[in-house]
Amino acid sequence: MCIVAYGHEQPLVRQSNGCRTVVRAGADDGDVGWRHRLDLLQTQIPTGWSVAGAKSLRLFARKCPSSMRVNPLAWGVQWLLYPKSTALQAQIEGKIRASPSKHWKRGPYRLWPGAAQRSGGWYSQPPDEHRIAAPTGPSARRRPRPVRPVRRRARTADRGADPTPEVEVSRLQIRCLGDFEVRQDGRPVVGFESLKVRALLAYMVCQRERAFTREHLASLLWPERREEVARRNLRQALYNLRTALGTSSPPLETVQGQLRIAPDFDFWLDVKAFENALRRIDPTQTLDTHRLAGAVRLYRGEFLSGFPLRDSSAFEDWLLTERERLREGVVTVLRTLIESYLARGELRVGLQYARRLVALDPLSEEAHRYLMRLFAYSGRRSRALAQYQELESLLERELGVEPLAETRRLYEAILTEKSPLVVARDDSEPIGPVVPLVGRTQSYGQLTATWRQVQRGRSRVTLIEGEPGVGKSRLARAFLDAASHQAGLVLTGQCQDRIRLPYEPFPALLRSALAEGSERVERALAAAPPALLADVALLVPELREQKPELPAAEPLAPGGGARRLFDAVTSFFGLLVSPPGTATPPAPLILYVDDLHLARLETFELLCRVLEGLSEAPLWLIATGEPLELDDDHPFAVYAAAHEGRVERLELGRLSSAEVEEIATWLVGSAPHEALAQLLERLGEGLPLQITELINYLWDDGALVAGEEGRWRLHRGAPARLPATTTFDALMGLRLRRLPSSARRLTVLAAVIGHPFRPKLLERAADEHMTVVEVGLEIMLERWFVRRFVDHWTTGDTAERPTLGDVSAAEAQRASFIFAHARARDAVYRILAEDRRRVVHGEVASALADIYHDDEGRVCELLAYHFSMAREWAQAVVHLERAADRAHAVQARQTAAYYDRQCIDALDRLIASTEDPEELARFKEQRRRLARRQAA
Numbered sequence: 001m002c003i004v005a006y007g008h009e010q011p012l013v014r015q016s017n018g019c020r021t022v023v024r025a026g027a028d029d030g031d032v033g034w035r036h037r038l039d040l041l042q043t044q045i046p047t048g049w050s051v052a053g054a055k056s057l058r059l060f061a062r063k064c065p066s067s068m069r070v071n072p073l074a075w076g077v078q079w080l081l082y083p084k085s086t087a088l089q090a091q092i093e094g095k096i097r098a099s100p101s102k103h104w105k106r107g108p109y110r111l112w113p114g115a116a117q118r119s120g121g122w123y124s125q126p127p128d129e130h131r132i133a134a135p136t137g138p139s140a141r142r143r144p145r146p147v148r149p150v151r152r153r154a155r156t157a158d159r160g161a162d163p164t165p166e167v168e169v170s171r172l173q174i175r176c177l178g179d180f181e182v183r184q185d186g187r188p189v190v191g192f193e194s195l196k197v198r199a200l201l202a203y204m205v206c207q208r209e210r211a212f213t214r215e216h217l218a219s220l221l222w223p224e225r226r227e228e229v230a231r232r233n234l235r236q237a238l239y240n241l242r243t244a245l246g247t248s249s250p251p252l253e254t255v256q257g258q259l260r261i262a263p264d265f266d267f268w269l270d271v272k273a274f275e276n277a278l279r280r281i282d283p284t285q286t287l288d289t290h291r292l293a294g295a296v297r298l299y300r301g302e303f304l305s306g307f308p309l310r311d312s313s314a315f316e317d318w319l320l321t322e323r324e325r326l327r328e329g330v331v332t333v334l335r336t337l338i339e340s341y342l343a344r345g346e347l348r349v350g351l352q353y354a355r356r357l358v359a360l361d362p363l364s365e366e367a368h369r370y371l372m373r374l375f376a377y378s379g380r381r382s383r384a385l386a387q388y389q390e391l392e393s394l395l396e397r398e399l400g401v402e403p404l405a406e407t408r409r410l411y412e413a414i415l416t417e418k419s420p421l422v423v424a425r426d427d428s429e430p431i432g433p434v435v436p437l438v439g440r441t442q443s444y445g446q447l448t449a450t451w452r453q454v455q456r457g458r459s460r461v462t463l464i465e466g467e468p469g470v471g472k473s474r475l476a477r478a479f480l481d482a483a484s485h486q487a488g489l490v491l492t493g494q495c496q497d498r499i500r501l502p503y504e505p506f507p508a509l510l511r512s513a514l515a516e517g518s519e520r521v522e523r524a525l526a527a528a529p530p531a532l533l534a535d536v537a538l539l540v541p542e543l544r545e546q547k548p549e550l551p552a553a554e555p556l557a558p559g560g561g562a563r564r565l566f567d568a569v570t571s572f573f574g575l576l577v578s579p580p581g582t583a584t585p586p587a588p589l590i591l592y593v594d595d596l597h598l599a600r601l602e603t604f605e606l607l608c609r610v611l612e613g614l615s616e617a618p619l620w621l622i623a624t625g626e627p628l629e630l631d632d633d634h635p636f637a638v639y640a641a642a643h644e645g646r647v648e649r650l651e652l653g654r655l656s657s658a659e660v661e662e663i664a665t666w667l668v669g670s671a672p673h674e675a676l677a678q679l680l681e682r683l684g685e686g687l688p689l690q691i692t693e694l695i696n697y698l699w700d701d702g703a704l705v706a707g708e709e710g711r712w713r714l715h716r717g718a719p720a721r722l723p724a725t726t727t728f729d730a731l732m733g734l735r736l737r738r739l740p741s742s743a744r745r746l747t748v749l750a751a752v753i754g755h756p757f758r759p760k761l762l763e764r765a766a767d768e769h770m771t772v773v774e775v776g777l778e779i780m781l782e783r784w785f786v787r788r789f790v791d792h793w794t795t796g797d798t799a800e801r802p803t804l805g806d807v808s809a810a811e812a813q814r815a816s817f818i819f820a821h822a823r824a825r826d827a828v829y830r831i832l833a834e835d836r837r838r839v840v841h842g843e844v845a846s847a848l849a850d851i852y853h854d855d856e857g858r859v860c861e862l863l864a865y866h867f868s869m870a871r872e873w874a875q876a877v878v879h880l881e882r883a884a885d886r887a888h889a890v891q892a893r894q895t896a897a898y899y900d901r902q903c904i905d906a907l908d909r910l911i912a913s914t915e916d917p918e919e920l921a922r923f924k925e926q927r928r929r930l931a932r933r934q935a936a
Contacts, residue, residue, distance in 0.1 A: 172245065172267040176202050177274060177326070178300030178669070180307065184246070186658075191244030195307070196221045197237045199315060202304055204252070204261055205269055206322065211260035220314050271326070274298045278329055289340055290437060290444055290478040292333050296356070297436050297666045299330040331361055338370045340481070347378040348782065352434045363398060365391065365407045376414045384414050432699045432782060433712055435692045436666050439659035440475050443650045447479045447622075450648065454588050454620040459611065459646060463596070464624045466652035468823050469689030469728065472624035473594055475652065480592060480622070489513075489520060489576060490590045495598035495625075498754050499865045500883075500899070502892035503539060503606050505593050506569060510540045513576060520587065524575035535568035538890050541858065555889070562891035566606050570613035577617045588618040595822070597625035600894045604636045611639060615646075627651075654686030663691065667704070669711040676704075676714045683726055689821060690728050696784055697731060700738040732827035739779065742768070746776040747785050751828035752840045755862065756789040756816045764847035765840075777817065785828075789818040842870035849875075857882055864899070873906045873913075877923075880906060881930070888933075900934045 175181040180198055182189040192198050199221060204212070218230035225233065238252065238259075245251055253262040277295035303323040309315050334357040341350035351374045357367040368391040375384035388403070388411040395401050403411075443464070450460050464472045480490050491512040493505025501507055513521055525533070525547070534553040537543040544550055556565060578586040591610075593599075599607075611621065630637040640647045655663075657677075664677035684691035698704035698714070707713045726734075736744055749766055750757065763773045780786045819825035832840065845866035852859050860882040867876035884899035907927040914920045 174201070174205055174267055175270045175300070176206060176304050177270050177298060178302070179305050182245075189244055191240070191246075193237075193240045193244075195309065196233075197240050197244070199304075199307060199309055199312075200234075200237050201241055201251075202307075203315070203318070204259075205267065206271055208261040208269075208272075211255055211258035213258050217259065221309070221312055223314065224311055270298050270300075271303070274326065274329070278333070289337060289481045292337050293436055295333050296330060296337070296353070297438075297662070299326070300665070300669055302327060327360065331357065331364075334360070335366070335370075338374075342370070342374065342377070347374050348432070348784075349434050350374050351378070362394065365395075365404055369407055369410055372410055372414065381414060385411065388414075432784070433667055433695055433704060435663060435688070435695055437471070437474060437478050437688075438662045438666075439655045439688075440471065440478075440652070443475055443652060444479060446648070446650060447475075450620070451479075451483055451588075454590075454618050457586065457616075457618050459615050459617060459619045461611065461621045461640075461643075461647040462623070463628070463647070463649045464622065464652065465627045465649055467626065467687075469687040469821075470652045470654060471688035472652055473821075474688065476592060476594075476622055476624055480590065483590060489516065489518070489587065490592055491516075492592045492594075494594040495596060495603070496755070497595075497598050499861050500600075500895050501861055502887045502890050502895045503603055504599070506603070506606060507539045509591055509593075510536060510569070510572070511542060513572075514540065514542060514546065520576065520579070523579040524572065527579050528572060528575055532568050532571055535565055536572050538565060539569070556891050558891070562602075562605075565890060566609040567613075569606065570610045573610060573619070574614055574617060577614065577619065586618055588620065590620045590622060593621065593623040595625045596623035597628055601635070602892050602894050604634065608635045608639045611643075615643075655684075655688060655691070656686070657681055660684060660686070660691065663695075667695070667712045668707070668714065679714075679722070682724075683722065683731075687728075689823060690731065692784075693728070693731050693735065693824065697735050697738070700735055700783065728823065729827045729830060732824055733831055735783070735785075736828060736831065739783065739785075740776075742772055743776040743779040746773065747780055748828060748832060749840060749844070750780070750786055750817070750819055751825045752832070752837065753844055754819075754825065754829075756818045758816050760851060761844070761847055764850055765843045767843075781817075784820050785824070786817045787820045789816040838870050841866045842872060845870055845872065845875070857886070860886065864902070868902065868906065873909045877903055877906045877910065877926070881926075884930075897934060900930050904930050904934070 171185055173183045175183075180202060182192075182198075182201070192201075200217065203217075203220070214231060214234060215227075218227070218234045221237075222230035222233050242251060250262055251265045251267075252259055274295055277291050277298070303326050304319055307319060309319075334353050337353045338350050338357065341347070341353070351371070354367065354371040354374055357364070358371055361367050368387060372384045372387050375381070375387060388407070391407070392403055395403060402408075447462065450462055454460055464476055466472050483490065491509045493508035493512065495505050513524075528536075530547075530550055531553075533543060533547060534550045537547075537550060538553055538556075556562060573589060573591075577589045607621070611619070628636070632638075660681045661673070661677040664673040664680060667673075668676055680691050680694060684694050695704065699712075703715045704712050705715060723730075736747060739747060746762055746766060746768075749762060753761065753765075759770065759773050759777060762768070762777070763770050766773070768776075777786070781788070819828075829837070845863055848859055848863055848866065849856065856863060856879070860879045864876060864879035864883045867873075867879060870876075880899050880903035884896050884903055887896035887899060904927055907923050907930070910923050911920060911927070914923060
């Protein structure tokens with residue numbers, strides 16, 4: 001955008017981002033008539049700009065406040081160029097009024113290269129090296145050649161590489177899915193004279209590649225009018241279209257007598273984005289749930305909802321055809337999403353999409369069967385049966401038919417189920433809102449590009465970094481859901497700060513491979529030498545349960561013994577990539593590690609050994625966490641410097657206002673979303689986790705209630721009931737207080753446990769009946785305090801979908817659960833008073849000791865942690881020493897030193913409080929032994 005005022009000597013120039021032009025001064029040519037001068041100027045101004053003469057400037061000067069000391073008319077200003085957009089004009093004039101002496105400063109200016117990249121603002125002085133002398137002589141009278149302003153798209157911190165299916169940031173946005181809506185610079189465009197002007201715009205932008213004759217457009221929209229009347233109406237509509245949009249480039253152009261959308265007309269269309277999202281999904285290779293969910297978000301409702309052009313049958317035919325085509329597209333997407341989430345056991349998300357599918361196609365028995373299955377799997381058996389009865393009544397009333405045999409068989413299977421998961425809840429209560437993944441399109445595109453390189457056989461390391469709660473893990477998991485269906489084996493692990501394990505997260509990664517149970521893992525286990533597996537079993541003792549014939553592992557020699565363990569782990573991962581004796585090419589292996597910034601030096605040493613040993617294999621490490629701050633001689637820093645091309649960092653930032661608004665639009669659909677968007681932006685602080693918990697709280701509180709077609713609506717009094725600002729801990733406290741007392745106690749207990757747990761541990765630690773624990777777990781799952789913990793990633797070649805018989809109380813008791821997010825767990829943990837924490841830690845430690853009384857060494861680190869936090873030092877010393885011995889056995893030096901120090905500290909406390917001479921002597925001797933080992 002550029003403002004140019006011509007005067008006697010110098011021009012007045014306003015520069016902002018995106019303008020690149022050269023403006024020369026022009027002397028006063030008062031001998032030329034003002035009408036001729038106006039004609040000359042109008043022939044040079046860019047399209048979409050207007051011209052104001054001296055009279056308008058005098059009127060503008062009179063309206064300025066008296067404090068305006070600089071009057072452009074005093075300089076002989078004759079003409080002022082400004083955009084036709086009223087909003088932009090008002091914005092410019094506001095700038096001038098605010099600080100006229102700054103914005104109206106004379107000077108011989110030329111806009112220099114690179115100025116568009118500088119932060120915007122009003123420039124009164126260019127750098128010295130770009131100043132030019134004022135032109136003199138005859139050349140000074142030449143009018144400057146106008147340069148069309150460069151259209152630039154606003155950028156956010158995480159946009160750019162692949163805008164689909166997110167909303168591309170253009171100045172003009174057109175939405176046709178749902179209610180027709182046109183926005184420019186975030187504000188609604190309201191200058192359309194009639195519904196047919198809107199119809200003309202929608203018809204042409206949805207077919208932007210085509211050109212139409214004026215006769216076709218006139219007969220399409222005004223078929224009952226005479227030809228000359230229809231053509232006149234079309235001319236008026238086209239004029240109104242140009243003026244209402246007010247864009248810098250014309251929206252239409254004429255080519256060989258036909259009208260079409262101009263190729264350089266910059267706009268974003270939701271239909272185009274929706275179709276792109278569908279085209280970029282290859283169902284034969286991958287299932288990209290992120291893109292599928294983005295396509296569903298774009299589908300706000302049926303195409304051009306509320307467009308009753310009754311007098312235009314041709315337009316109605318086109319409209320109905322497009323509606324059916326796009327509706328079939330979103331139905332296909334919803335089916336695919338439901339199948340995916342049903343297979344993975346993510347029932348709450350699947351239910352959300354199943355409700356949308358039933359709302360879109362209420363007579364589809366397949367959609368109702370999806371909903372019945374999801375209700376049954378989630379333990380809502382009576383609601384599943386009620387869904388069948390609703391379908392039966394609907395088919396009888398609308399079509400006069402009975403449900404298909406397949407639907408009746410499913411109903412009978414649910415009806416005769418013997419052992420459903422026991423739950424006590426209101427079946428009419430809807431499943432809570434699901435917050436979409438937004439604002440991560442560029443990062444997701446980078447992950448996709450890296451994945452293609454890994455599939456070509458190249459090893460890569462990707463670090464997804466950012467502050468807590470910014471959505472690192474969710475981005476990684478959304479991508480891995482797609483990659484795991486593309487012949488990729490995904491192993492998962494997490495580093496922890498509370499409970500230390502040797503070489504963590506490698507025990508979890510190896511355990512994940514054993515739990516995978518795929519043919520690929522079985523081939524690797526069969527091909528591995530027994531001695532190699534015996535060394536691997538030092539980190540994963542569960543391997544001996546699968547391979548009881550393994551020999552005992554040779555002790556690792558101090559100093560160089562860890563190298564043998566490192567080689568064994570590297571070789572095992574190599575067998576997972578390419579088992580010997582098979583003709584198949586190497587298959588990609590993905591190691592997904594959460595919270596890598598918590599890893600210790602020994603872990604990085606093993607990690608670098610694996611990466612170096614498999615540098616020519618399709619191995620991909622995806623790690624999330626806070627930014628790593630490593631010394632130059634740190635093993636991982638050395639590796640990254642030596643393999644700079646293989647290591648990439650993705651830094652995630654907070655969500656922008658537009659992205660928060662996108663979340664609000666997804667939740668409430670076409671209903672007014674401004675109140676919800678403002679609430680999320682004010683209290684969410686741009687952090688996806690905090691926004692999610694805020695939405696969950698609104699649902700807990702009844703402020704966000706279920707609407708039609710799977711959408712939600714915000715209760716009017718909701719914003720008034722919330723504080724002006726809130727912290728994440730305070731928000732979790734509000735959510736915790738909304739739980740029933742028994743569920744609240746179990747949630748606090750889960751936060752204290754801090755690691756994956758089974759219902760049996762909750763039952764023992766809380767001293768509750770298992771039925772109460774099951775009910776509490778169901779509430780915690782639905783309120784998203786906890787989630788199902790799966791130690792392996794579900795892939796396309798693993799177990800089949802569970803049957804109804806699998807959803808039983810016994811199965812639920814064997815499942816493991818974990819807090820939904822570590823930050824949420826810490827917030828709940830901090831709510832407890834310190835004395836109460838000690839008591840609960842003691843309850844958890846006693847329950848663990850009771851459950852694993854025959855094999856306490858298997859959970860010695862957990863017992864050491866909980867007994868220490870409970871300050872039960874006598875019990876803590878036993879398990880701390882076991883944990884130290886276990887770390888020494890695998891040469892995990894940092895972990896062993898940590899447990900030795902903890903054990904010595906506990907012994908010091910016992911020595912200070914013990915009066916029995918025999919126990920005192922025993923504690924002192926044990927302390928001396930540990931001190932000697934620590935010194936060595």
